[in-house]
Amino acid sequence: MGRAPCCDKANVKKGPWSPEEDARLKAYIEQHGTGGNWIALPQKIGLKRCGKSCRLRWLNYLRPNLKHGAFSEEEENIICSLYIAIGSRWSIIAAQLPGRTDNDIKNYWNTRLKKKLFGRQPKERSTGRITNGLKEEATKRDHKESSMVNGAGNGTINYNQYWPQLPDFATPSALHEIPNIPQHGSQSDLLTCVGARFSEDHLRSVFSTLDNFQNPIHIPPSPSLKFDMLTEPLSNGLGSFQSVNSMGCDTSQLSNPHFISTTQEAVPNAWNELQYFANDVGEDEAVYSNQQSSDVLLEVFCGNCSSQASSTPESSYSWNDMSSLVDPSTVSKYEPCRPEIQKDCSEPFRELMYFGPQ
DNA sequence: AAGATAAACAACCGCATATAG
DNA sequence: CCTATATGCGGTTGTTTATCT
Secondary structure, X not given: OOOOOOOOHHHOOOOOOOHHHHHHHHHHHHHHOOOOOOOOHHHHOOOOOOXXXXXXXXXXXXXXXXXXXXXXXXXXXXXXXXXXXXXXXXHHHHHOOOOOOHHHHHHHHHHHHHHHHHOOOOOOOOOOOOOHHHHHHHHHHHHHHHHHHHOOOOOOOOXXXXXXXXXXXXXXXXXXXXXXOOOOOOHHHHHHHOOOOOOHHHHHHHHHHHHOOOOOOOEOOOOOOOHHHOOHHHHHHHOOOOOEEOOOOOOOOOOOOOEEOOHHHHHHHHHHHHHHHHHHHOHHHOOOOOHHHHHHHHHHHHHXXXXXXXXXXXXXXXXXXXXXXXXXXXXXXXXXXOHHHHHHHHHHHHHHHHHOOO
16 A cells, blocks of 8 residues: 555646746735645645645745845855765755755756766767867857856856866865865865865855854765765775864864764765766766866765876875864774775776866 | 757655654 | 654656757
8 A cells, every 4th residue: 555645636736836826825825824734725725736836836936035047156156065065965055045945956956057067068969079070069059158157258168167266276285274264174174075176265155155054064964875885996995085074173073963974975976977977978978078077076986096197186185184084983994995996996087087178 | 930959947756754643 | 662644855857948950
């Protein structure tokens, strides 16, 4: 016997909401609230809608103070940063963007940000490994998209425009020189350790937001994502980065309610992302025009081993750099990272880096 | 101008979790 | 503690709009 349906499907209207339905729902909730029972609400106001549908309509469209329209660059940065850190946990990400809904952010990510972030070209329109005749067309297309997004195009392709710029001196010591960013056990370390690398401006914008979180950033581990989902080489290669504190506190305080566990989510997420692209475009054509995306993947997957492949080796953390930030008892389960495994896990991604813009 | 295709957005569905009885 | 039910979440699908050929 299956689960009882939440409503009588036969007598429930589906599809787009009419202005009348919107008005009725809005007026009722503004006057009476939801009454704590969405299932009963549509009957109370005479709407032939499922309670879940009413709830969704209210949350995503009707409730006050919702922002509609284009996302700002700062919002994009926050979404990217948090997605890298915690994966597709849209409700958590949305909680940090006032006026935005999880559905909004999810759609925005899936339709735009993901493509921008990974610099991916659709297979049938461009292979990404741009050659000769295709190059001009791709240039035109990218120029156009760039213009649409930024409002002005300068005729050149900036493949990294959607990814926060690398700092000129992306070393741990340089990061620590950035004013107003918490130092030891800091958020910059957090984001760096999960593979994010950011410009100083970007770090400031993200951290100012993080520091002003409306809610304490308590992100419980996702039960569906565990290290054992990964292949052994990956899990071993990543074991160094386990858990860090998000608020710049002493990470030994593991009972701190602000504790954040990121890497478990970040790694499978990025891994799935890569698999998705590889499957979609064909492995031999899996091309990242954005080298920093490859860097991020390398760093996410392989931690310090990426330094062997990165063009900016000093930007990667070694385990020693990070050791003060993690829970020793957890980390001990994954150390040491075997050198041969580091090499194995880095190879496929290192290759990807060679196919950037020609 | 019309059809084809892609992009963007809205809504639905099913599962997981929370909670009341 | 157990069960039933409501709620929340994330993935997916459907529809509309924009762009291209």
